[in-house]
Amino acid sequence: MISCWWLERPGGWRALGVGAVLTLAALPAVPLFLEVVLAGGRLSLGSAFGTALGSSFLVAIVTGLLAFGLGLPAGVLSALYEFPGRALLLPLAVLPALVPSFLWAIGWASLSARIGPAVTDFISGQAGCVLVFLAGAVPLVLIASYVATIGLGGSQIDAARLAGGDRAVLRYASGAAAVPAVLAAALSAILTLSDPGPGQILGVRTAASEVLTSFSALYDFPLAGRQCAVLGMLVLLLAAPLAWLAAPRLSVQLMARQTGSPRRPGLRRAGIGITAGFAFLAAGTVLMPGLGLVLPLLRGNDFVQALGVVRRTGADTLLYAGGAGAVATGLGLLLALFAGRDNRLRTLCLGTCLAILALPPALGSLGIVHLAARAPAWADPLLRSRATVCFVLGLRFLPVAAVLAMRAWQSMPISWVQAAELHGVPLARYVTKVVIPFLRPTAAAALALVALLATADVGTVLLLHPPGKTSFSLAIFTVMANAPESLVASLCLAYLAWAGGLLALARAWARRPAR
Amino acid sequence: MSGFQFQFCSVSKVYGGHSALSEVSFTVTAGMHMAILGPSGCGKSTALRLLAGLEAPSQGQVLLDGKAISGANCVLVPPFLRGIAMVFQDLALWPNLTAMGNVLLGLAGAKLTRREARARAEEALTLCGIASLAHRRPGQLSGGEQQRVALARALAARPRLLVLDEPFSSLDIATKARLLDAMRSLAAQRDLTLVLVSHDPQEAAAICQTAVVLEHGRVQESGSLAELIRDPHSQTLKTFRDYCRPHGRGPTAR
Numbered sequence: 001m002i003s004c005w006w007l008e009r010p011g012g013w014r015a016l017g018v019g020a021v022l023t024l025a026a027l028p029a030v031p032l033f034l035e036v037v038l039a040g041g042r043l044s045l046g047s048a049f050g051t052a053l054g055s056s057f058l059v060a061i062v063t064g065l066l067a068f069g070l071g072l073p074a075g076v077l078s079a080l081y082e083f084p085g086r087a088l089l090l091p092l093a094v095l096p097a098l099v100p101s102f103l104w105a106i107g108w109a110s111l112s113a114r115i116g117p118a119v120t121d122f123i124s125g126q127a128g129c130v131l132v133f134l135a136g137a138v139p140l141v142l143i144a145s146y147v148a149t150i151g152l153g154g155s156q157i158d159a160a161r162l163a164g165g166d167r168a169v170l171r172y173a174s175g176a177a178a179v180p181a182v183l184a185a186a187l188s189a190i191l192t193l194s195d196p197g198p199g200q201i202l203g204v205r206t207a208a209s210e211v212l213t214s215f216s217a218l219y220d221f222p223l224a225g226r227q228c229a230v231l232g233m234l235v236l237l238l239a240a241p242l243a244w245l246a247a248p249r250l251s252v253q254l255m256a257r258q259t260g261s262p263r264r265p266g267l268r269r270a271g272i273g274i275t276a277g278f279a280f281l282a283a284g285t286v287l288m289p290g291l292g293l294v295l296p297l298l299r300g301n302d303f304v305q306a307l308g309v310v311r312r313t314g315a316d317t318l319l320y321a322g323g324a325g326a327v328a329t330g331l332g333l334l335l336a337l338f339a340g341r342d343n344r345l346r347t348l349c350l351g352t353c354l355a356i357l358a359l360p361p362a363l364g365s366l367g368i369v370h371l372a373a374r375a376p377a378w379a380d381p382l383l384r385s386r387a388t389v390c391f392v393l394g395l396r397f398l399p400v401a402a403v404l405a406m407r408a409w410q411s412m413p414i415s416w417v418q419a420a421e422l423h424g425v426p427l428a429r430y431v432t433k434v435v436i437p438f439l440r441p442t443a444a445a446a447l448a449l450v451a452l453l454a455t456a457d458v459g460t461v462l463l464l465h466p467p468g469k470t471s472f473s474l475a476i477f478t479v480m481a482n483a484p485e486s487l488v489a490s491l492c493l494a495y496l497a498w499a500g501g502l503l504a505l506a507r508a509w510a511r512r513p514a515r
Numbered sequence: 516m517s518g519f520q521f522q523f524c525s526v527s528k529v530y531g532g533h534s535a536l537s538e539v540s541f542t543v544t545a546g547m548h549m550a551i552l553g554p555s556g557c558g559k560s561t562a563l564r565l566l567a568g569l570e571a572p573s574q575g576q577v578l579l580d581g582k583a584i585s586g587a588n589c590v591l592v593p594p595f596l597r598g599i600a601m602v603f604q605d606l607a608l609w610p611n612l613t614a615m616g617n618v619l620l621g622l623a624g625a626k627l628t629r630r631e632a633r634a635r636a637e638e639a640l641t642l643c644g645i646a647s648l649a650h651r652r653p654g655q656l657s658g659g660e661q662q663r664v665a666l667a668r669a670l671a672a673r674p675r676l677l678v679l680d681e682p683f684s685s686l687d688i689a690t691k692a693r694l695l696d697a698m699r700s701l702a703a704q705r706d707l708t709l710v711l712v713s714h715d716p717q718e719a720a721a722i723c724q725t726a727v728v729l730e731h732g733r734v735q736e737s738g739s740l741a742e743l744i745r746d747p748h749s750q751t752l753k754t755f756r757d758y759c760r761p762h763g764r765g766p767t768a769r
Contacts, residue, residue: 003593005569413605413607415603415604415605415606415607416607416609418564418567418569418601418603418607419601419603419607419609419621419668420620421569421593421594421595422567422569422594422595422599422600422601423595423600423620423621423622423623423624423625423668423672424593424594424595424596424623424624424625425620425621425623425624426623426624429620429623430620433609433612433616433620434609434611434612434620437611438610438611
C-alpha cells in the first residue's frame with residue numbers, strides 16, 4: 001500500500017518535478033532565444049525596431065506610474081469601506097483586465113473620430129496607448145492592493161482605527177499594500193511591452209506592433225522571431241529582479257492564515273467622494289471607450305452578422321479556452337504538488353512563473369512556428385493543430401493557475417495527511433475522497449480564469465491556429481481594419497457581453513451560501 | 516486488554532539545526548493515563564508525533580513491548596500498525612466529508628467489510644453522543660461537536676492507546692469539562708490508555724495519573740501527577756502551584 005505520507009515526503013523528486021514543469025513551460029521560447037544568442041551581434045532587427053522599442057518603454061513607464069497612482073488608493077479604499085455604488089463600480093473597474101486591450105483601443109478610436117480634432121491628439125498616439133493600457137493595468141494594481149489590505153485581517157485594521165482613526169487605518173493599509181501595488185504596477189507595465197493591439201490601432205509603432213507587422217504583414221517569421229527574442233530578453237532583464245523581489249513575499253503570503261476579514265464601515269460624505277473617484281475611473285477605462293463602441297450602432301447594427309461570426313468561431317474559441325484552462329490547471333496542480341511545503345521550491349516556482357508571465361506571448365508561439373518549420377510532416381499534429389494552440393496558451397497562463405493551486409495546497413493542514421496516515425488510509429482513497437474534492441473549487445476557478453484570459457489572447461492563436469480554425473477575438477482583430485464600423489462595434493459588444501456575463505457568474509458563485 | 520508498554524529511550528529530534536527534543540526517556544504503560552506537560556514550544560507535540568510514528572527520531576529509539584518500532588531516522592513500524600489513534604490539536608477533520616464519512620474513512624486501513632465499517636462507525640458516533648449529527652459536515656458543527664467527531668474517528672479504530680494533542684485548548688470551560696468527563700468514562704468503558712498533551716496541569720489532572728514535564732525539549736521531571744503537583748521541581752508546575760494558591764496570588768507572586 002502506498003502511504004498517504006508520500007504527499008508530504010521531502011526529497012529530490014520534488015525539485016525534479018518542479019524543474020520538469022518549469023522547463024516545459026519555458027520550452028517554447030527556447031528555440032528563438034538560442035538563435036539570438038548564437039547569432040551574437042550579427043542580428044538584423046529592422047530599421048524602426050529601436051525607435052519602436054523606445055516608444056514602448058516610454059508608454060510602459062507612464063502606464064506603470066499612473067496605474068500605481070490610481071490602483072493603490074482604489075484597492076485600499078474598496079477593501080476598507082462601503083460606499084454608494086460599490087457593488088457596481090468595483091466589477092466595472094475590474095472588467096477591463098479580462099478583455100483584450102484592442103477592444104478599448106477600438107472604442108477610443110471610434111470616439112475620437114466622432115468628437116473631432118479637439119481630442120484626437122490626446123486619444124491617439126502614445127497618450128492614447130497609455131489610456132488604453134491603463135484600463136488593464138489599473139485593475140491589476142487594484143486587485144493586488146485589495147488582496148494585501150484584506151490580508152491584514154480585521155483585528156489589525158481595528159487596532160489601527162483605535163490608535164488613530166481612519167487616517168491611521170489608511171496610512172497603515174496603504175503602507176502594507178504599497179509593495180504589492182508597486183510590483184503589480186511594474187508587472188502591468190512590463191506586460192504592455194508585449195501587447196501589440198493598442199499601438200496597431202492608435203498609430204504608434206511599438207516593439208510589439210513591429211513584431212506583429214513582421215509576421216502578419218511582411219510574413220518574415222525569422223525577423224519576427226529575432227525581434228520577439230530581443231524584446232523577450234529585455235523583458236526578462238526587467239522582470240527578473242522584480243520576480244526575485246516578489247517571489248519570496250508571495251510565497252509567504254500563499255501560506256494559509258486564519259484572519260477575520262476587515263469590517264467595512266459605510267461612509268457618508270467621504271463615500272460620495274470615493275464613488276465619484278470610482279465613477280471617474282470606470283468612465284476612463286470602460287464607459288468612454290464603451291460609448292465609442294455603442295455610437296456606431298446608432299445608425300444601424302450588424303448583430304446578425306456578428307452572431308454569424310460568433311457561431312463560426314464559438315466552438316474553436318471554447319476549445320482553445322477550455323483546452324488552455326485544462327493544461328494550465330493540470331500543470332499548476334502538479335507544480336503545487338511538487339513544491340509542497342518547501343518554501344525554497346515555492347519561491348522558485350513563483351519567481352519563474354512571474355518571469356514567464358511577463359514574456360511576450362508571441363515568443364512561445366514563434367518558437368513553435370520555428371520548430372514546426374524544421375520538423376518532419378509526422379510532427380504536424382503536435383505542432384500545427386488546435387491541440388498545439390491549447391497547449392501553448394495553457395503554458396502561457398500557467399502562472400495564474402499555479403498561484404491559485406499553490407495557495408489551495410497550502411490551505412490543506414499537514415494534520416489531514418497525518419490523520420490519514422495514522423488510520424492507514426491508502427493514498428488513492430485519500431486523494432479521491434479528500435484532496436480532489438478540496439481542490440475542486442480552486443481548479444474550477446483556475447480553469448475559468450485561464451479560459452477567460454486565453455479567450456482574450458490574439459497573438460498565439462494568430463500564429464498557431466490551423467486554417468479556418470480561428471477564435472472570436474482573433475476574428476475581431478482580423479476584420480477590424482476592413483469591416484464596417486458597425487460590424488466591428490457589434491462584435492466588440494458581443495465580446496464585452498460574454499466577459500461581463502462570466503464576471504457576473506463568477507460573482508454569483510463566490511457569493512453562494514456555503515454548503 | 517493485553518498489557519503493553521511504549522518506551523522512549525534517549526530520543527532526540529532535530530529540525531534544521533534546532534533541537535526540539537533532547538535525550539528524552541519515558542514509558543507509557545497500559546492502563547496508566549499519562550500527561551505530557553510543558554509550556555508552548557517545549558516539544559510536547561513532537562514527542563507525540565514520534566510516539567505515533569508520524570516522524571522518526573534523529574537519535575534514540577521508540578520501543579513497543581521491548582521491540583524497536585522507530586530508530587534513528589527510520590520508522591520501523593508504520594503508524595497504522597501501532598494501535599495508536601490521535602485527536603489532533605486542530606482536530607484534522609476532513610472538511611468535505613460528513614461526520615460519518617470522516618469516521619468511515621478513518622476505518623479504511625482496518626480491512627473491514629462495508630457493513631462492518633458502517634456498524635463500527637455508527638457505534639463510535641453513538642458512543643460519543645453525536646449519532647444524530649452523522650450527516651453533517653465539520654463546518655456545520657460547533658467546536659464541541661467537532662471534538663466529538665474527531666474522538667469518534669479515533670475510537671472507531673479501536674486503538675490500545677489514544678493520544679490527545681491539546682484538543683481542548685480552544686474550548687470554553689463548560690464544554691471542556693463535559694468532554695473531559697466523557698473522555699474519562701469512554702476510556703474506562705473501552706479499556707483504553709490515554710496520553711494527553713497539555714500545557715494545563717489542571718486539565719491533565721482530570722484524567723491522568725502520571726505525567727512527564729518537558730521544558731526546552733528535555734524531561735524536567737516525571738512520575739505520579741498528584742505528587743508532582745504537590746512537590747514540583749519544574750518551572751511549569753511551580754508556576755501552576757503558585758497560580759492555584761488561595762488569596763488571589765497570581766503566577767508571578769512569589
